[in-house]
Amino acid sequence: MTGTKMIFDEIIEFRKDQKKLTKKYRSLPDDLEEVRKILTTRPDAKPPYSYRIEGLKIKSCMIKVRKISCKSLKNRGVQSGLRLIYAYFKEESRIVFVELYHKSEKSGEDRARILKYFK
Secondary structure: OOOOOOEEEEOHHHHHHHHHHHHHOOOHHHHHHHHHHHHHHOOOOOOOOEEEOOOOOOOOEEEEEOOEOOOOOOOOOOEOOEEEEEEEEOOOOEEEEEEEEEOOOOOOOOHHHHHHHHO
């Protein structure tokens, strides 16, 4: 990936997710900037921190990040409980953020949202 600039996009619902969670976790914009830096050099799934979402029957590579460090959740490190879902388009060097949530508020990713944008 060196030499190639990663392009980051977001769907509208992701922006709403981020806005809602930022009210609770003030450091979230900075935390997501750190995630972007990491994804620029290591965009593919890296278990146990992130993994591909299987069973969607779509061509897009959907990845769920389970380990996101959040400064607002002190002493939690990557055990913050935040989850990030994104689509990775290797050929285009592009990542589209799809969903952001806390595991205590939802049990899993919004598959209907994923299919709405990437089917």
